[in-house]
Amino acid sequence: MARPVVAIVGRPNVGKSTIFNRIARERIAIVEDTPGVTRDRIYTHSIWLNHEFSLIDTGGIEFADQPFMTQIRNQVDIAIDEADVIVFLVNAREGITDADEKIAQILYRAHKKVVLAVNKADNPEQRQDIYDFYALGFGDPVPVSGTQGTGLGDLLDAIVAEFPTEIEDDDDQSIKFSLIGRPNVGKSSLVNAMLGEDRVIVSEIEGTTRDAIDTKFTDESGQEFTMIDTAGIRKRGRVYEATEKYAVMRAQSAIDRSDVVLFVIDGKDGLREQDKKVAGYAHEAGCGIIIVVNKWDLVKKDTKTMAEFTEKLRGELQYLEYAPIVFVSALTKQRLIQLPEMIKTVSENQQRRVQSSVLNDVLLKAVAITPTPNVKGHRLRVYYLTQVAIKPPTFVVFVNDPDLFHFSYQRFLINQLRQTFDFAGTPIRLIARKRK
Numbered sequence: 001m002a003r004p005v006v007a008i009v010g011r012p013n014v015g016k017s018t019i020f021n022r023i024a025r026e027r028i029a030i031v032e033d034t035p036g037v038t039r040d041r042i043y044t045h046s047i048w049l050n051h052e053f054s055l056i057d058t059g060g061i062e063f064a065d066q067p068f069m070t071q072i073r074n075q076v077d078i079a080i081d082e083a084d085v086i087v088f089l090v091n092a093r094e095g096i097t098d099a100d101e102k103i104a105q106i107l108y109r110a111h112k113k114v115v116l117a118v119n120k121a122d123n124p125e126q127r128q129d130i131y132d133f134y135a136l137g138f139g140d141p142v143p144v145s146g147t148q149g150t151g152l153g154d155l156l157d158a159i160v161a162e163f164p165t166e167i168e169d170d171d172d173q174s175i176k177f178s179l180i181g182r183p184n185v186g187k188s189s190l191v192n193a194m195l196g197e198d199r200v201i202v203s204e205i206e207g208t209t210r211d212a213i214d215t216k217f218t219d220e221s222g223q224e225f226t227m228i229d230t231a232g233i234r235k236r237g238r239v240y241e242a243t244e245k246y247a248v249m250r251a252q253s254a255i256d257r258s259d260v261v262l263f264v265i266d267g268k269d270g271l272r273e274q275d276k277k278v279a280g281y282a283h284e285a286g287c288g289i290i291i292v293v294n295k296w297d298l299v300k301k302d303t304k305t306m307a308e309f310t311e312k313l314r315g316e317l318q319y320l321e322y323a324p325i326v327f328v329s330a331l332t333k334q335r336l337i338q339l340p341e342m343i344k345t346v347s348e349n350q351q352r353r354v355q356s357s358v359l360n361d362v363l364l365k366a367v368a369i370t371p372t373p374n375v376k377g378h379r380l381r382v383y384y385l386t387q388v389a390i391k392p393p394t395f396v397v398f399v400n401d402p403d404l405f406h407f408s409y410q411r412f413l414i415n416q417l418r419q420t421f422d423f424a425g426t427p428i429r430l431i432a433r434k435r436k
């Protein structure tokens with residue numbers, strides 16, 4: 001589902017990652033007194049008063065060896081390209097600096113919704129000082145303190161007030177999917193080859209508010225698909241497109257909007273670290289996943305090659321055991337015809353609902369095959385299984401004590417579900433609740 005995107009911009013050390021973490025309510029980034037510390041997470045989800053949104057900390061995208069102002073410029077450009085609302089963060093203790101004024105000029109020309117937040121307003125005097133910041137021309141400055149956690153409610157109110165009001169197109173029955181993968185694995189080639197198939201009718205290419213380009217097409221059976229644009233597929237010619245953090249952030253945002261993700265890897269090179277990161281995110285997000293091994297034409301094959309490749313891949317990506325693997329070539333178009341059908345099946349599996357009565361038959365049989373574990377003299381008891389959500393299928397199992405419900409037994413139950421119903425391609429979530 002598409003959510004509004006909020007990006008935080010500002011000079012180094014104004015407290016972007018501190019505020020990011022506060023809003024994300026998790027201490028996920030490392031906060032240090034050194035400007036430009038390396039941080040891992042720059043993209044997260046948050047919710048305020050029923051408004052869900054994605055949040056980007058542009059400070060986490062670094063441009064080594066670039067002059068100070070170029071770095072800031074790139075970060076602000078990313079915010080302008082990606083975000084619906086930009087939080088422009090300044091420092092109450094330092095007043096308006098030259099860099100702040102430059103950022104203001106860029107933002108001003110971009111005609112984006114901007115919320116001005118004055119950080120490090122830790123005490124009442126500093127909160128008084130914020131009036132100077134009216135001079136930046138973005139209306140009422142909101143005083144906040146990242147370290148104390150004050151003012152965040154007002155900041156979030158100001159942010160959600162700027163969210164676009166247009167509602168999502170509910171009539172859109174198309175299956176949304178994206179292609180994710182390292183540079184050069186052949187994503188663009190696959191897209192072009194898929195859209196170039198005779199049997200595929202490309203119906204529209206639409207630019208959305210965020211400058212992203214999604215492509216709609218219909219397959220032979222009349223099923224509609226929306227291909228979500230990802231960085232690396234259609235380049236906008238920006239310098240920052242080459243940075244890994246940016247690519248990962250774009251991939252995460254595409255994953256958030258997708259029902260199904262085609263995780264593309266290079267059949268010749270195999271799997272790399274960066275691949276795993278993005279695949280892990282898709283798994284956590286609950287997307288359907290298909291592993292697409294591209295450039296299969298370049299691989300010297302005998303009868304065992306495919307099985308060996310599969311086994312190696314399964315070993316490296318154990319948590320993706322449910323994802324089907326398909327070996328294709330964008331060049332020769334081998335097996336590309338299967339992709340729309342596979343996406344459709346995975347999407348159906350992701351929306352599968354199973355009645356509680358049927359589920360409890362499975363549960364009874366499962367317990368008969370493998371009795372529940374005994375942990376330090378306490379036996380786990382499972383009483384009832386019910387499905388509470390789809391996309392991804394999510395089940396609640398009522399037990400005597402959730403602490404006794406260990407990972408191995410969860411896995412066993414999930415496997416029983418997979419053996420009984422077709423959940424190929426979709427993650428399954430299992431939540432243990434104590435029966436009252």
Ligand SMILES: Nc1nc2c(ncn2[C@@H]2O[C@H](COP(=O)(O)OP(=O)(O)OP(=O)(O)O)[C@@H](O)[C@H]2O)c(=O)[nH]1
Binds near residue numbers: 030120148
């Ligand atoms: N006094 C005070 N210090 C703060 C506040 N918010 C952040 N800081 C401190 O300011 C420093 C920089 O914070 P960061 O969150 O890393 O700043 P940043 O803007 O993400 O920095 P870059 O990574 O360089 O872009 C840290 O030492 C924080 O502890 C605040 O509200 N009050």
Ligand SMILES: Nc1nc2c(ncn2[C@@H]2O[C@H](COP(=O)(O)OP(=O)(O)OP(=O)(O)O)[C@@H](O)[C@H]2O)c(=O)[nH]1
Binds near residue numbers: 189231331
């Ligand atoms: N032999 C062979 N070459 C391929 C295949 N698919 C892509 N290529 C080549 O691999 C290179 C990279 O392909 P792209 O489609 O640009 O890869 P990408 O993943 O979109 O790359 P970025 O745009 O950098 O993210 C190009 O030279 C393609 O011609 C394939 O199936 N077989």
